[in-house]
Amino acid sequence: MQKNTFKHLGFNDFYLALIGLPLLSFFIPQIFFQLYPWDGWEIFRHEWQESFLFTLSFWVLFRTLMIRLRKRFPLFSQIKIRIKKMLIYYICLVPIVNITLVSVFHLCQMKDAYDPNIYQAYLTTYFVSFTIIALYEAIYFYAQLSASITEREQARQAQIRSELDGLRNQVNPHFLFNSLNTLMHIVSEDQELAKRFLQRLSKVYRYILESRTSPLIPLAEELKFIDAYVFLQQERFQGNLEVEITIDSVFKQHHIVPLSLQILFENAIKHNIISKQHPLLIEVFVNEHLHLVVRNNLQRKRQVLDSTQAGLENISRRYAYFSKEDIKVEESEQYFTVTLPLIHPNKSSLYESADY
Incomplete structure (x- = not known):
């Protein structure tokens, strides 16, 4: 399973998720809501936790969608199809997931210590989703490009080797026959x-x-x-x-x-x-x-x-x-x-x- 996941992602994202998600969540309140740790740790900690839950949810969602799309459209030439479909998912699913998570938080009585306006909330979720998609697509594009270059180089080397082997096979019999004939004449003299x-x-x-x-x-x-x-x-x-x-x-x-x-x-x-x-x-x-x-x-x-x-x-x-x-x-x-x-x-x- 892990091998197939690596194949469709182009890299092992374990440490990226382990370090990157908490780190991104840490900066989201500061970038979008102007909340800083030194201004009130309890409020900031609460927003950090909430940002992490949002980031983790969007990461799981779009990571899963990317793997499925890459299984369905695996070729390097199909990258435009994958990106178009991912953009459609991106536009449609971000508000749905955002509303769902907010509803869950309210049902669980996770009342915000800081209540941002709706524009800030949607801007944040769109930013988080776009960052995740762009990062994974860029890495996967580079991995596919490198694999494509390697395959072409291997095919080129195989072609050269085949032609040189064919040439050697042509040279050997005729040249050996003529050389042995010459050797027969001079060996006794x-x-x-x-x-x-x-x-x-x-x-x-x-x-x-x-x-x-x-x-x-x-x-x-x-x-x-x-x-x-x-x-x-x-x-x-x-x-x-x-x-x-x-x-x-x-x-x-x-x-x-x-x-x-x-x-x-x-x-x-x-x-x-x-x-x-x-x-x-x-x-x-x-x-x-x-x-x-x-x-x-x-x-x-x-x-x-x-x-x-x-x-x-x-x-x-x-x-x-x-x-x-x-x-x-x-x-x-x-x-x-x-x-x-x-x-x-x-x-x-x-x-x-x-x-x-």
Whole structure:
């Protein structure tokens, strides 16, 4: 029961009621009736007690109504309906409860030591009721807003995780197959090279498996991974793959989405001819707009099926969570170029603590 009550109130109101109701009742005679403890304690004490009974009655009434309305209209989007209905209750019930309590007091012969006029009485009860409703609605609104933000963040993280997991599943089989084929050719010819090849292969797969720990990763980490990845690919293509990475150290602390460079390198290798007559050159640098550029000379293979561009779409979707800037894809007669936004470390730190 207490758990459900907490759910519909948004907080535990035990101490608020225990301390807040007597405290509010203590100030009501002073604010509305200009009765002060030092002017006559017996009169003030009597009014304090009566104010407390009024405050407690309205608190129980409107607290109960709020819980019932929130059970009936629980969604954050239904807040306007709840407030409209609560205002109707507020306008209609305050005078009814006020008259009922006054009648009960008279029947119980609880004669006021101080008899305020009717306007003071109604102003007081309306004030008490409004204070209770406004306080509870404000706290509940904040609790629902926080829960809504948390749910959206969890959904966003789940989406990123799903896309990255899907990407890892795509990368692993093809890349492993090609790498093992290359290893088979060099293991009998050069054992030292085979050992280095296995070490780099291990680094690549460790990075692929561990890259899901954060939605963003420092460019320096991605470049270390690319260095190992390029070593494997250069052994596969016998030196016909050339890579030039020219990036100032100041930019290496900026962040990108994991495996984005690997996707772009893989696309360049997959869709272009690589031979002694036509070596493939992939360049990586930061342009004058402080964006990361990956560019390769264009020498397309003849393919029966067109590219689905699934890798580029994956990068674009994941970048959309962290940057208002889109990735740019440009193709000319000479080059195929992809430009990626660099995420500043101050901004990326907001996402590094995400639970992945």
